[in-house]
Amino acid sequence: MGIVVQKYGGSSVADATGIKRVAQRIVATRKHGHDVVVVVSAMGDTTDELRDLAEQVTPLPPPRELDMLLTAGERISMALLAMAIAQLGHQARSFTGSQAGVITDSVHGRAKIIDITPGRIEAAIADGAIAIVAGFQGVSQDTKDVTTLGRGASDTTAVALAAALGAEVCEIYSDVDGVFTADPRLVPTASKLDRVSTEEMLEMAASGSKILHLRCVEYARRYQMPIHVRSSFSTKEGTWIIPDDDAGEQPMEQAIIAGVAHDTSEAKITVVGVPDKVGEAARIFEALAAAEINIDMVVQNISAAATGRTDISFTLPRADGQTAMSALARLQHEVGYDKLLYDDQIGKVSLIGAGMRSHPGITARFFAALASAGVNIEMISTSEIRISVIVDEAQVPTAVQATHTAFDLDAHEVEAVVYGGTGR
Amino acid sequence: MGIVVQKYGGSSVADATGIKRVAQRIVATRKHGHDVVVVVSAMGDTTDELRDLAEQVTPLPPPRELDMLLTAGERISMALLAMAIAQLGHQARSFTGSQAGVITDSVHGRAKIIDITPGRIEAAIADGAIAIVAGFQGVSQDTKDVTTLGRGASDTTAVALAAALGAEVCEIYSDVDGVFTADPRLVPTASKLDRVSTEEMLEMAASGSKILHLRCVEYARRYQMPIHVRSSFSTKEGTWIIPDDDAGEQPMEQAIIAGVAHDTSEAKITVVGVPDKVGEAARIFEALAAAEINIDMVVQNISAAATGRTDISFTLPRADGQTAMSALARLQHEVGYDKLLYDDQIGKVSLIGAGMRSHPGITARFFAALASAGVNIEMISTSEIRISVIVDEAQVPTAVQATHTAFDLDAHEVEAVVYGGTGR
Numbered sequence: 001m002g003i004v005v006q007k008y009g010g011s012s013v014a015d016a017t018g019i020k021r022v023a024q025r026i027v028a029t030r031k032h033g034h035d036v037v038v039v040v041s042a043m044g045d046t047t048d049e050l051r052d053l054a055e056q057v058t059p060l061p062p063p064r065e066l067d068m069l070l071t072a073g074e075r076i077s078m079a080l081l082a083m084a085i086a087q088l089g090h091q092a093r094s095f096t097g098s099q100a101g102v103i104t105d106s107v108h109g110r111a112k113i114i115d116i117t118p119g120r121i122e123a124a125i126a127d128g129a130i131a132i133v134a135g136f137q138g139v140s141q142d143t144k145d146v147t148t149l150g151r152g153a154s155d156t157t158a159v160a161l162a163a164a165l166g167a168e169v170c171e172i173y174s175d176v177d178g179v180f181t182a183d184p185r186l187v188p189t190a191s192k193l194d195r196v197s198t199e200e201m202l203e204m205a206a207s208g209s210k211i212l213h214l215r216c217v218e219y220a221r222r223y224q225m226p227i228h229v230r231s232s233f234s235t236k237e238g239t240w241i242i243p244d245d246d247a248g249e250q251p252m253e254q255a256i257i258a259g260v261a262h263d264t265s266e267a268k269i270t271v272v273g274v275p276d277k278v279g280e281a282a283r284i285f286e287a288l289a290a291a292e293i294n295i296d297m298v299v300q301n302i303s304a305a306a307t308g309r310t311d312i313s314f315t316l317p318r319a320d321g322q323t324a325m326s327a328l329a330r331l332q333h334e335v336g337y338d339k340l341l342y343d344d345q346i347g348k349v350s351l352i353g354a355g356m357r358s359h360p361g362i363t364a365r366f367f368a369a370l371a372s373a374g375v376n377i378e379m380i381s382t383s384e385i386r387i388s389v390i391v392d393e394a395q396v397p398t399a400v401q402a403t404h405t406a407f408d409l410d411a412h413e414v415e416a417v418v419y420g421g422t423g424r
Numbered sequence: 425m426g427i428v429v430q431k432y433g434g435s436s437v438a439d440a441t442g443i444k445r446v447a448q449r450i451v452a453t454r455k456h457g458h459d460v461v462v463v464v465s466a467m468g469d470t471t472d473e474l475r476d477l478a479e480q481v482t483p484l485p486p487p488r489e490l491d492m493l494l495t496a497g498e499r500i501s502m503a504l505l506a507m508a509i510a511q512l513g514h515q516a517r518s519f520t521g522s523q524a525g526v527i528t529d530s531v532h533g534r535a536k537i538i539d540i541t542p543g544r545i546e547a548a549i550a551d552g553a554i555a556i557v558a559g560f561q562g563v564s565q566d567t568k569d570v571t572t573l574g575r576g577a578s579d580t581t582a583v584a585l586a587a588a589l590g591a592e593v594c595e596i597y598s599d600v601d602g603v604f605t606a607d608p609r610l611v612p613t614a615s616k617l618d619r620v621s622t623e624e625m626l627e628m629a630a631s632g633s634k635i636l637h638l639r640c641v642e643y644a645r646r647y648q649m650p651i652h653v654r655s656s657f658s659t660k661e662g663t664w665i666i667p668d669d670d671a672g673e674q675p676m677e678q679a680i681i682a683g684v685a686h687d688t689s690e691a692k693i694t695v696v697g698v699p700d701k702v703g704e705a706a707r708i709f710e711a712l713a714a715a716e717i718n719i720d721m722v723v724q725n726i727s728a729a730a731t732g733r734t735d736i737s738f739t740l741p742r743a744d745g746q747t748a749m750s751a752l753a754r755l756q757h758e759v760g761y762d763k764l765l766y767d768d769q770i771g772k773v774s775l776i777g778a779g780m781r782s783h784p785g786i787t788a789r790f791f792a793a794l795a796s797a798g799v800n801i802e803m804i805s806t807s808e809i810r811i812s813v814i815v816d817e818a819q820v821p822t823a824v825q826a827t828h829t830a831f832d833l834d835a836h837e838v839e840a841v842v843y844g845g846t847g848r
Contacts, residue, residue, distance in 0.1 A: 060511075076493060083486060
């Protein structure tokens with residue numbers, strides 16, 4: 001049998017009890033005959049506690065040193081996990097990102113993986129040992145400094161390592177049973193998906209689903225690596241995320257809609273009364289790009305012929321709201337717009353499903369469901385397999401529930417159980 | 425000006441406030457024109473807390489993984505210290521033992537330094553940065569695994585690094601003002617030594633003085649590196665430990681006696697009624713050596729002609745008492761001794777001074793002082809510059825005080841101040 005890569009999040013290894021439970025699950029996989037490589041996050045809230053320590057010392061820690069500090073978190077959890085496995089009578093060896101050959105660029109705090117050279121991992125496996133690898137960290141190619149891949153990037157480490165090792169599957173463990181048709185906290189009748197395509201999962205991750213990070217799914221897609229998202233608190237099968245090629249032609253039983261995602265982390269800015277001349281919109285978006293702000297949806301009203309002016313609205317992460325407003329304010333004289341409006345009481349609701357391609361009428365049914373529920377649509381954007389709308393933040397739960405029901409996604413009984421509860 | 429290596433113990437960097445205070449001191453040294461390399465221990469009780477975590481997972485952690493775990497401690501303190509220095513407007517870069525080129529053997533938990541290849545430290549200095557190095561850790565030459573040098577070995581890292589860099593001095597900071605003529609907790613009138621020879625410091629460390637570890641002083645002696653032991657809580661000059669060659673001929677004003685050390689960590693075993701034949705004593709000590717027990721003092725009574733039997737007494741670390749008694753019990757039939765006596769209510773008091781060589785009568789004065797104080801001597805051992813006696817543990821304070829007074833070491837006022845108080 002081949003290699004299985006398993007990734008355990010911070011809530012699964014929050015304390016000694018959790019670490020011992022995870023060790024038993026790893027050993028059980030080993031006993032089934034698989035070679036096992038484990039990627040582990042820092043215990044519980046360790047990373048946040050280390051950030052707090054840094055904040056006590058300086059408001060602006062140098063990124064190189066912040067990475068050095070934060071990587072202590074996985075060093076602790078991976079060593080303890082290796083000890084717990086040894087206690088069960090199996091060999092285990094822990095490896096830092098650098099030792100595991102996770103080579104990155106030098107952008108501290110959000111480094112990108114350039115290459116994986118897992119020689120020491122392969123040697124450990126060849127010796128019959130279980131390899132434990134620190135998630136979230138690597139070593140920079142040019143400066144040989146310790147880097148971190150950014151928040152929640154242990155999933156990405158796991159998928160990239162699975163690809164480099166030619167693993168059969170990358171199992172991502174957390175405190176939920178899998179990917180659901182909607183957030184069970186909003187929709188109690190949300191049902192667990194048995195399988196979903198990488199393409200659909202990409203859209204869900206980009207639309208606010210927090211179960212997997214976007215970069216991790218992008219890796220899985222690029223390297224055709226199947227992911228199995230499941231709970232470390234139960235032995236139930238979770239959700240399989242299947243590469244698009246493997247998914248092949250849509251099988252007859254494939255659901256048209258995979259699920260409903262929502263995101264309340266964005267804000268909307270409207271630039272009112274922009275002169276409707278060539279290049280004015282470009283100047284606005286150039287200024288935002290210069291400030292390193294990623295914008296999401298954009299809508300430009302039809303120009304009122306009488307005034308020769310138009311309104312441009314766009315959404316962006318709330319965290320960047322202040323920066324964007326300042327950048328735009330500096331442009332007012334130059335562009336000559338009337339005013340800026342800022343609204344962070346918005347939410348995005350997205351309907352995702354590969355079946356949309358071949359089933360017309362999905363949009364109409366979506367909008368009708370929202371209308372019946374009394375939800376007003378402020379902005380719309382679509383991809384081939386996704387329709388997203390911006391609505392009033394207060395109406396997000398109503399909108400998600402109404403959409404979920406309209407597409408017959410409600411389960412007959414409540415399936416979702418959230419274990420642990422310290423978050424991922 | 426040359427390179428100064430500074431080593432700060434855990435009590436000096438116990439929290440954010442301590443780290444900022446240490447950063448200011450480092451920057452002050454830098455502003456004086458020195459290149460500064462800092463060796464730092466883990467914050468406060470971090471190492472003990474990590475050991476506790478390991479114990480919660482397994483009673484017998486694999487040594488490789490325990491080293492991986494414990495080295496997280498210095499990683500945290502060194503990154504925070506580098507941040508605090510950056511906050512003061514100076515460049516600082518932290519380095520793990522491995523990055524700093526501390527090459528060791530593979531004996532996890534008590535690895536020995538084989539070589540230091542400080543290329544990255546030298547590059548950092550050349551760039552004008554202050555280099556912060558994790559104490560207590562290295563990387564094994566053959567397996568490239570992370571190793572630790574054993575408890576308190578950050579002092580050794582500092583001296584070895586100072587030697588490798590050709591530093592002017594290695595400053596060891598703690599929460600006491602320097603080396604005292606006796607432990608100030610026992611002798612309130614103990615006075616701080618301005619200078620002491622490496623040779624004397626070696627005897628003091630071997631006799632129970634806890635201010636510096638024996639290995640660190642051995643390194644300083646081998647590489648002729650001056651050490652300056654001082655407090656991180658004050659700017660007072662501490663104690664200079666001067667290589668013997670530099671000390672040269674005893675200057676006129678050199679004190680005959682450097683100080684009085686004591687040690688209450690040993691136990692005494694007496695093997696009663698050993699047949700006084702060639703080879704019997706050897707078999708006893710071979711058995712102890714096979715059990716990896718280091719013995720300290722040994723006394724053999726004069727054989728009673730009538731019985732042809734003798735008693736052999738020796739001292740050893742209390743921690744090894746049980747192991748030694750078991751090893752000897754297994755020998756009873758073979759050697760034919762009468763019985764074993766175990767006594768852990770003993771203490772060792774040592775008088776140390778290079779002046780002993782040229783001043784006869786020191787021993788007589790020492791023993792007379794003990795007799796006047798009503799202290800009974802159980803065992804005696806001497807070196808060229810040291811006289812040690814074993815006494816009843818309860819009489820150790822009386823013996824130390826009486827000796828200190830007899831050799832005119834009492835200061836006119838109380839000098840010793842212990843800052844902080846979390847120990848080293």
